[in-house]
Amino acid sequence: MKMLLVAEYRQKKLLESYTELLAFAGQFGAECAMFLVGDGAAELPKFAGRLYLADVATYGEYNPDAHKRLLLDVVAQEQPEMIVFSHSSYGWDLAPRLAASLKAAQVSEVVAVDAGRLVVPACNAKLRRTVAGNGAVTIATLQAGAFSLADAAAGSPEVIAVKGEGQGRVALLGYEAAEHGGVDLTKSEVIVSAGRGVGKPENITLVAGLAKALGGEYGASRPVVDAQWVEHNRQVGTTGLTVSPKLYVACGISGAVQHLAGMKKSEFVVAINTDRDAPIGDVADVFAVADLKQLLPVLTEKLQAL
Amino acid sequence: MKLLVCIKQVPDMESKFKIDTDGVWYDRGDLAWRMNEYDEYAVEQAVQVKEATGADLTVLCIGPDQVKETMKKALAMGCDRGVHIADDQSHRRDPFQIASLIAAFARDKGFDLIFTGMQSQDRGSGQVGVMAAELLGLPAVTTIVGFALAGNTITVKRELEGGVKATVEATLPALVTCQLGLNTPRYPTLPNIMKAKKKELLTVAAADLSPADALLNTVKLTFPEKKGGGVFLEGDVGEVADRLIRILKEKTSVLA
Incomplete structure (x- = not known):
């Protein structure tokens, strides 16, 4: 071949x-x-x-x-x-x-x-x-x-x-650097990420709270960033960051290929999702079949009490 | 100015999929259908251009009769008319065949600007828009997350990897494929939904557009193998939390 x-x-x-x-x-x-x-x-x-x-x-x-x-x-x-x-x-x-x-x-x-x-x-x-x-x-x-x-x-x-005709109808004018500043998720050992399953922007605090209790940072999948619930510099996936923390907790993230590409090299993956068939299960070491709105407050409280 | 936006009807991705009896596609029964998410951004951008310039905007969709439901949403968002390319076999067609149908319809219609989604949620090939542009001899720019039109020139931002964007310019006529986040797709209002019912919806048979032969065959459709070893925790949330903490203590160093 x-x-x-x-x-x-x-x-x-x-x-x-x-x-x-x-x-x-x-x-x-x-x-x-x-x-x-x-x-x-x-x-x-x-x-x-x-x-x-x-x-x-x-x-x-x-x-x-x-x-x-x-x-x-x-x-x-x-x-x-x-x-x-x-x-x-x-x-x-x-x-x-x-x-x-x-x-x-x-x-x-x-x-x-x-x-x-x-x-x-x-x-x-x-x-x-x-x-x-x-x-x-x-x-x-x-x-x-x-x-x-x-x-x-x-x-x-x-x-x-190789040489040829150099003309083209589409012209590249320049590049715009990625937005950075503040947090750098790629350096974090623990990342807790929010997906579409968080439902509404207020629930981001649940995800951020768990991240804090685990001594890590919170991230998000693309739909959550597009909805402007979370800043772009926290987006994990093909068009955002590629991360490999010791622990990655995916909350309400179905596991679109674009997201998996950004986090599948994490050492240990916990998925929290109500849909046990969600593709995030392909990369999860532990899959908690639960509503994150109920599990996260309980989990956070127990971790804080350790 | 004449605008065309091409949309696709796809199943809700949260659906429980079953493999069809032919073994090469999903069972199309018992699914909730909606507009391909990427196409919502394409429709919104096209409507914004129409509103800014007074352009005429046609929405095109290929598929069986049921796709008209999705077309009505595009009409309610602001498209002027719909062209339904009636094709009961569209789900079996490869991207080149779909592109050939779009090109056959659009050829000689004088569209200045064509919008598509960057890919569909079900097939996800990302090929149709670019191939249609190639067949029509138009310049194309993919994966746009920013769009500006000034006179005869579009200046768009392409999304690259790692959050980097490229600013790219092209002269009309042209085709762009739209990425999520390009804009905020509007929800159709009730008056606009009512108005949409009166808008023109033309049907053309796919066979009349002489689709190209298939270049690609699906041999089989399967469910991915689960990684295995993954533990499922279910039941009372307090117990799930306790078991999860125990596992994290055993298997990771983050609680040390």
């Missing part, structure tokens, strides 16, 4: 996620080439194979028209059976453009490989679909963290410079 892996470069840095693409390719024993719009003078992906490198100074970090054309040229040369991206803001934006141009099947957010077939989540990870492309080429985007290399990436690629 021949694969073309698409690495990413953002805010003047090569993203480490290319190693996840290599880990995925390893499961197929695939022969890999890689494509990157990056900086040849900076750090390059470590692997043994052909690296098709386009200069970021010419083609930009986000210029989907130009990146698609460059990729189409490389695809024509390499004739891969699979083209692999990260399921990231770069990958989910670029992959469907390539898929439409090639009339190739795209499989989004691959979480596993089952007998050579790709497995993706459906319905907020409550279900899993096993899928297969019909044509000669399949495009896949991989869920962040789903595949990882056992050993550090190694090797030096054979660099092949």
